[in-house]
């Protein structure tokens with residue numbers, strides 16, 4: 114029997130790592146991720162989990178240990194947040210290029226300055242081109258589900274790419290919600306033992322991580338790019354298998370009440386749930402609106418998005434990060450380029466808000482939709498506007 | 512010898528890359544010609560050499576080989592021209608000459 118208990122997203126993710134029976138955890142504590150490694154350290158100390166817990170001295174070392182562990186075929190897990198993710202930035206690139214299926218929880222946190230320990234998506238967006246598979250969670254159940262699913266996909270012999278599971282700092286990490294924990298038998302059925310086909314082995318010597326001179330580097334990168342894009346098939350298959358066993362259905366792009374909607378609001382992470390309430394209210398008033406929750410951030414689900422978005426007149430993308438001097442929010446600029454080639458395309462309006470832990474209320478999202486429609490109607494050259502910020506910026510032009 | 516087996520010719524495309532750029536063959540560093548960026552080469556004067564072997568010991572590329580007659584020879588396939596052998600030679604038997612001078 115599965116159990117339904119109250120858990121923070123951090124503890125839910127730690128439970129997922131425990132049920133996945135990870136072999137190696139290397140992590141450095143950083144707010145708001147702290148409860149993830151803390152709980153896992155406790156499990157290891159109490160004998161609930163038979164794993165090596167490596168208390169490293171930095172995030173750079175955490176990821177470096179993870180590379181080594183994965184290279185010998187250990188199921189490897191780590192967690193970090195905001196500045197910690199940036200501190201491991203150069204090591205991040207190594208895991209996907211060496212095809213090491215590390216799973217990492219990123220409890221999303223803003224980047225300094227001003228110093229902020231609270232949530233936004235600046236950390237996730239800054240690592241979007243590192244070659245990791247990246248998904249966002251809306252709630253604590255998803256923090257559990259996506260972490261478990263991450264191992265299944267990362268370790269698939271057709272994938273062998275690392276996966277980042279993003280959930281919002283404090284909004285999820287420190288909030289207790291009911292979470293359904295499955296039976297161990299179900300988890301084992303979903304997630305077979307990890308068998309890394311290229312595990313380092315003294316009896317079968319080979320070299321991992323050799324250097325690549327200019328005569329080979331470009332070919333290596335293109336091979337990685339092609340393999341990464343192909344992983345989307347297994348990503349989707351993994352979600353379907355998850356639904357078969359656990360009964361919860363997830364998709365790279367998740368429409369909410371979008372049928373025939375002229376205006377679509379697109380959000381990522383926990384704010385999607387708040388925004389859904391705003392959509393419900395607007396629907397009740399007869400407005401033609403719907404919501405898209407973008408779950409899969411990398412590889413970017415171009416096809417799925419086009420399918421969902423192209424029939425709408427206006428797309429309003431809400432990003433929890435700045436892109437200084439750039440084309441509006443990071444998510445929005447991706448969506449604009451996804452639609453650029455369409456002969457008939459909706460207007461895409463960018464909103465930035467929810468920075469450094471700022472809450473977005475249902476009313477704030479209602480405002481974003483109303484204002485977004487106005488901007489779209491004028492058809493002006495605005496790059497972005499803001500939502501939920503005192504002294505709103507209503508139009509930044511390029 | 513070796514160069515032919517090093518798979519970086521024009522027929523080697525991204526499709527030929529091993530997953531994760533793994534080098535599946537152990538000990539194949541010897542296939543890589545490290546001598547191709549050399550701008551100076553060491554010339555040994557056997558008259559001065561006393562066969563002490565310091566050049567052999569210090570060469571960072573293991574490019575110095577012991578010959579049957581007890582003298583040391585430079586393998587120019589690997590020698591990158593760093594000049595360490597010339598520097599450590601107690602008999603000043605090794606001189607570095609510009610590649611184009613020969």
Ligand code: SF4
Nearest residue numbers: 570590591593594596
């Ligand atoms: S020049 Fe440098 S690489 Fe060449 S033989 Fe002397 S020590 Fe070795």
Ligand code: SF4
Nearest residue numbers: 560561563564566600
């Ligand atoms: S270091 Fe000089 S003297 Fe000694 S073996 Fe080499 S060339 Fe001869």
